[in-house]
Amino acid sequence: MLQLAYIREHKEDVLKRLAIKNFKDAENIINSIIELDNNRKAAQRQADDTKAEANALAKQIGELMKTGKKDEAEILKAKTAELKSNEKNFDETLNNIEKEIQAILVTVPNTPHFTVPNGKTPEDNITVSQHGAIPVLHAKAQPHWELTTKYDLIDFELGVKLTGAGFPVYKGKGARLQRALINYFLDKATSKGYNEVQPPILVNADSGYGTGQLPDKEGQMYHCQIDDLYLIPTAEVPITNMFRDVILKETDLPIKNCGYTPCFRREAGSYGKDVRGLNRLHQFDKIEIVQITHPEKSYETLEEMLSYVCELLTELELPYRILKLCGGDMSFGSALTYDLEVWSTAQARWLEVSSVSNFETFQTNRLKCRYKGTDGKTQLAHSLNGSALALPRIVASLLENNQTETGINIPKVLQKYTGFEVIN
RNA sequence: GGAGAGGUGCCUGAGUGGCCGAAAGGACAUGUUUGCUAAACAUGCGUACGGGAAACUGUACCGAGGGUUCGAAUCCCUCCCUCUCCGCCA
Known part of the structure; x- marks a missing residue:
């Protein structure tokens, strides 16, 4: 399996080499991998930020409970409900994108060494x-x-x-x-x-x-x-x-x-x-x-x-x-x-x-x-x-x-x- | 096949709801010191992905996957695996 980071950084090189292997539709496939990876980054950011917020809230609630401020804790608890459902959605989106990337990535052959001759048979x-x-x-x-x-x-x-x-x-x-x-x-x-x-x-x-x-x-x-x-x-x-x-x-x-x-x-x-x-x-x-x-x-x-x-x-x-x-x-x-x-x-x-x-x-x-x-x-x-x-x-x-x-x-x-x- | 125990970082091993990415020891790395072997002391020591020029920082991961909860290594469910004893057997 090719490394995603390598594909991103050396796209032209990857395409040139895949051509040696007669890999069909390489440009479209590589482009879609990169695009999906961009989406993945955005989705991860959303998911991570939401989780960070939820973690911070949970910590605060813990502090409040410890100091006996139950009422304030309840108010914060109410706020977590929305975060939680967002978290679930963002995670799902992220997972789907990652699966999609993986599914495409495993179908891409290795990039041949630059000395490999062209040919089909x-x-x-x-x-x-x-x-x-x-x-x-x-x-x-x-x-x-x-x-x-x-x-x-x-x-x-x-x-x-x-x-x-x-x-x-x-x-x-x-x-x-x-x-x-x-x-x-x-x-x-x-x-x-x-x-x-x-x-x-x-x-x-x-x-x-x-x-x-x-x-x-x-x-x-x-x-x-x-x-x-x-x-x-x-x-x-x-x-x-x-x-x-x-x-x-x-x-x-x-x-x-x-x-x-x-x-x-x-x-x-x-x-x-x-x-x-x-x-x-x-x-x-x-x-x-x-x-x-x-x-x-x-x-x-x-x-x-x-x-x-x-x-x-x-x-x-x-x-x-x-x-x-x-x-x-x-x-x-x-x-x-x-x-x-x-x-x-x-x-x-x-x-x-x-x-x-x-x-x-x-x-x-x-x-x-x-x-x-x-x-x-x-x-x-x-x-x-x-x-x-x-x-x-x-x-x-x-x-x-x-x-x-x-x-x-x-x-x-x-x-x-x-x-x-x-x-x- | 029957019965039981258990899966935590490179290893040993603590941890029964927030202060745990995780004690302690060992191993390892770097440094200091003693003339060498060795020892002592100090420091460091997971992976992946994201943000950042960088310093640094966010998220996830304590067999796997679900669930409960504001919060899970810790509680519940399912699965997988390993070990011990008995049986069988090369």
């Missing part, structure tokens, strides 16, 4: 760089959903029996590969100064609102209605919400956390050819890195997080490219997002395996995550997060890219975790 994203050689496979190379069957690594059918489509069962070396990746990612993040946390994977509605999944993406989360809890779509939700309603010390920053969790996504309405195999699941594993930083440091941090993820992909020996997302393809709350995609050779396409974003104050404003500066002032911190990494598509490209006619080679960095070098 994924085709308008900018390829920042590409790394690693695209492997050339033998003639009988197979897509991962065939390899997983061939080597009995993942049983999609069995998952359908237990739960439904999109809930695969990992078996044998397939399961072991999952565990290896999780351990590798966590160890690596820990070595880079991230504090490992193991959060709940069910969260309450407040947490959903805090990071912006609610109300915008309500239908994308699994909801346990009896207890009114949501299965997390990403560890970002619990790990970032740890800092909801928290005032940090400036010296605490930056806060670096990482965590592994299963992630659950309903993926309502996304059926088609992209859902084959591991490409899109309802349940998958992911290691997330989250940072809370000083506002002046967040872009530096974003680059640091991006290069961290690159390091992982390099060590996994996967060909990948970095995309800077255009305004139209960025998520609602992000100010700047890099996507990382790995090449999936047998499918001959790029698969998104990580998304690293700076949310600036968009999340922290909702979360009320602030820090107290050395100057004594309290202000909003910046929040960032990135996948490091999401497993299924990593597994898909590992299997496809490393296949030979006799088996699938495991990258060196994983071998001490898997305990085997080849799947055959």
Whole structure:
């Protein structure tokens, strides 16, 4: 959620940036927010003044009662009736205006960073760089959903029996590969100064609102209605919400956390050819890195997080490219997002395996995550997060890219975790 | 699931109708002093929104929402949450 004070003070800048995100009707919406806020100020003044008067009267009445001047007290009491009804009206007006502002404000996306490219679709994203050689496979190379069957690594059918489509069962070396990746990612993040946390994977509605999944993406989360809890779509939700309603010390920053969790996504309405195999699941594993930083440091941090993820992909020996997302393809709350995609050779396409974003104050404003500066002032911190990494598509490209006619080679960095070098 | 207790500031904890945005202690910050570690003393120490150039000042907030009252942290109602004991159980 954007900060109202910022909108007031930097209206032109906000409009310019919202245009990058193709946010429709921005000028009218921003103008109406400002106008409503003017009304709000007037209403608050009325309400506050009335209450101040009523408080003063109440105090006087108290004094009079104490000194036994009951008659005079009664006269003053009579005067409070009118104030009281005014107070009620003014409060109601104020509340209505505030609700109206809030309702509009939550529909306004974050303002993109000035370097975010214009554009509407994924085709308008900018390829920042590409790394690693695209492997050339033998003639009988197979897509991962065939390899997983061939080597009995993942049983999609069995998952359908237990739960439904999109809930695969990992078996044998397939399961072991999952565990290896999780351990590798966590160890690596820990070595880079991230504090490992193991959060709940069910969260309450407040947490959903805090990071912006609610109300915008309500239908994308699994909801346990009896207890009114949501299965997390990403560890970002619990790990970032740890800092909801928290005032940090400036010296605490930056806060670096990482965590592994299963992630659950309903993926309502996304059926088609992209859902084959591991490409899109309802349940998958992911290691997330989250940072809370000083506002002046967040872009530096974003680059640091991006290069961290690159390091992982390099060590996994996967060909990948970095995309800077255009305004139209960025998520609602992000100010700047890099996507990382790995090449999936047998499918001959790029698969998104990580998304690293700076949310600036968009999340922290909702979360009320602030820090107290050395100057004594309290202000909003910046929040960032990135996948490091999401497993299924990593597994898909590992299997496809490393296949030979006799088996699938495991990258060196994983071998001490898997305990085997080849799947055959 | 059954029974009970309780939710006050960063923490502990006082506060049963006006003098309470809230005692006291701790923690923290700054300053003074003792040669260092440490201690002592002094001062400061909530958030949000509004008014003001500023000093300063108004309003709201003692789990949430209603109500009683001229006046509520304090009384009443509803809800939420936490803890303890018993039962069940990994």
